[in-house]
Amino acid sequence: MRPSSVIRPHLWWLVPAAFWVAAPAAGGNPFEVGAGDVREGYERPDYHTRSAALSATPGHRLDLAARAQAPPLGLPALPTSARPLRREAVDLGRRLFFDRRLSVNGTLSCGMCHVPEQGLTQNELRTPVGLEGRTVRRNASxxxxxxxxxxxFHDGREDSLEAQIWSPLLANNEMGNPDRSAVLERVARLDDYAERFAAAYDAGLTAATLGRALASYQRGLLSAESPFDRWYYGDDPAALDAPTQHGFEIFREAGCGSCHPVGEQHAHFTDDGFHNTGIGHRAAGAPAQPERIQIAPGVFTDLRVAVSVPRMTCLLYTSPSPRD
Ligand code: HEC
Ligand code: HEC
Structure with a gap:
């Protein structure tokens, strides 16, 4: 078991999306991105929300499969296991991702916690709201x-996008389905999914192909070609203003790159490792022997309280009371 403070260093915000990925479909309702996500009625006066309004969905629909063939500046080729991305699989995955009917009561889609307009996370909330308002315990990646x-996941407990889908689909504070077969039966009954699966996969709709379709869409969600990428890898000196360039100098001098590496050809800004940065020590309780933690190369801090192991083996999915 890893301490709760040991987490992967993600700097996704440093590579801001130059392109929106869940853009309006051509024709029809311009805000409809998936079969179960007909975004109608939000303009009605009797609809109230405390959420910041999105006035429009910026951007245009991209051919994610073609884009993944030649990833944008700053990203390497996709891992061989992920290639090639087939357009029919990506499109099927996109429909599923935005389809609220995949949750037990038809209210919650993957895209509602991973909101495209908010960087494929929920940036209004520290932790997203799951099924029937239940609290999800971690920030949506x-x-x-x-x-x-x-x-x-923050704790690295899954290693396959295909298998990962069952966590949100079955968690009682996320999409709340009782089991896999219930999900498959529901998808089989919806619209033309069975036909679409048959067209995309020889095996048709199965637990495995449901995972493959959602994984294909997610593998197409590439973000690079940011001002940083254009400046650093594209030799465009004007892409980054002087203060930002200076910030990068400091970033390098401070050794941030040891955990958020910037390579010769591309940058992920993460080493995909797990590091103890001391986060979580305040909640951990009882003072212990001061523990020395290296927060940057050569930079140490003495923690006065223990960095404990998590109170539950899985913070997100084994909540005894969904509302606590
Ligand atoms: C010892 C490894 C390590 C070093 C060195 C390090 N970081 Fe991090 N950084 C992490 C980890 C781990 C996280 C993830 C924390 C989390 O998810 O709560 C993180 C997260 C971040 C985030 C938040 C990213 C996000 O997507 O939310 C920023 C910003 C950041 N680091 C900036 C820096 C800067 C600037 C430096 C240099 C001054 C630096 N880091 C040095 C390990 C490191
Ligand atoms: C109720 C909100 C919610 C819903 C619905 C949801 N997710 Fe998530 N997702 C999260 C949270 C929270 C995390 C981080 C959990 C953790 O690290 O323990 C996460 C993490 C992930 C990750 C890990 C990413 C990474 O880089 O580690 C993937 C992939 C993912 N979700 C895909 C999906 C898919 C596919 C669906 C729909 C089948 C979905 N999610 C539905 C909240 C949600």
Missing amino acids: ALYNTAYRPRL
């Missing part, structure tokens, strides 16, 4: 460039 991640 930003799903950019997950194609390259050897391990998934």
Whole structure:
């Protein structure tokens, strides 16, 4: 078991999305991105929300499969196991990702916790709201460039996008389905999913192909070609202003790159490792022997309280009371 403070260093915000990925479909309702996500009625006066309004979905729909063939500046080729991405699989995965009917009561889609307009996470909330308002215990991961991640989730407990889907689909504070067969039966009954699966996979709709479709869409969610990428890898001196360039100098001098590496050809800004940065020590309770933690090369801090192991083996999915 890893201490709760041991987490992967993600700097996804440093590679801001130059392109929105869940952009409006051509024709029809411009805000409809998936079969179960008809975004209608939000403009009605009797609809109230405390959420910051999104006035428009910026961007345009991208051919994610073609883009993944030649990833944008700053990213390497996709891992061979992820290639090639087939367009029909990506499109099927996109429909599923935004389909609320995949949750037990038809209210929650993957895309509602991983909101494209908010960087494929929920940036209004520290931790997203799950089924029937239940609390999810961790911040929703930003799903950019997950194609390259050897391990998934903050604690790395999954290593396959195909298998990972069952965590949110079955968790009682997320999409709340009782079991896999219930999910498959529901998807089989919806619209033309069975036909689409048959067209995309020889095996048709199965637990495995459901995972493959969602994984294919997510592998297409690539973010790079940021001003940093254009400046650093594209030799465009004007892409980054002087203060930002100076910031990068400091970043290098301070040794941030030892955990957030910037390579010769591309940058993930994460080493995919797990590091004890001391986060969580305040909640951990009883003072112990001061523990010396290296927060940057040569930079140490003495913690006055213990960095404990998590109180539960799985903070997110084994909540005894969903509302606590
Ligand atoms: C010892 C390894 C290590 C070093 C060195 C390090 N970081 Fe981190 N950094 C991490 C880890 C681990 C996380 C993830 C923390 C979390 O998820 O709560 C992180 C997260 C971050 C985040 C938040 C990213 C996000 O997506 O939310 C920023 C910003 C950041 N680091 C900046 C820096 C800067 C700037 C430096 C240099 C001054 C630096 N880091 C040095 C390990 C490190
Ligand atoms: C109720 C909110 C919620 C829903 C719905 C949801 N997720 Fe997540 N997702 C999260 C949270 C929270 C995490 C981080 C959990 C952790 O690290 O323990 C996460 C993490 C992930 C990760 C790991 C990414 C990484 O880089 O480590 C993937 C992949 C993912 N979700 C895909 C999906 C898919 C696919 C669906 C739909 C089948 C989905 N999620 C539905 C909240 C949600």
